[in-house]
Amino acid sequence: MKVLYKPFSVLFSLLGGVLAGxxxxxxxxxxxxxxxxxxxxxEDRRWREVLAAAALQGAIxxxxxxxxxxxxxxxxxxxxxxxxx
Numbered sequence: 001m002k003v004l005y006k007p008f009s010v011l012f013s014l015l016g017g018v019l020a021g022x023x024x025x026x027x028x029x030x031x032x033x034x035x036x037x038x039x040x041x042x043e044d045r046r047w048r049e050v051l052a053a054a055a056l057q058g059a060i061x062x063x064x065x066x067x068x069x070x071x072x073x074x075x076x077x078x079x080x081x082x083x084x085x
Contacts, residue, residue: 005084008072016068020061027060028053 028037037053038045077083 002084005073005076008076009069009084012068012072013065016065017061019068020064023064024057024060027056031056 024037029035032049032053037057038049040050040054042050073084
């Protein structure tokens with residue numbers, strides 16, 4: 001089952017990453033009031049801004065990817081009756 005689930009797991013992770021990126025852009029626009037989040041090499045930004053953006057992005061990515069993978073595993077169990085471990 002683990003071998004069969006692996007391609008789906010990769011797909012869930014990729015889709016989760018894309019979704020997380022979209023969510024982060026919306027959240028940053030609402031919180032930061034700007035279209036683009038600061039990058040680590042943006043000379044005009046302060047450390048606080050860069051680190052806050054990175055922490056927010058990391059948290060969003062982790063939660064969305066975990067939800068996508070967990071949801072995928074639950075779906076596999078519903079379809080096959082076996083939890084992919």
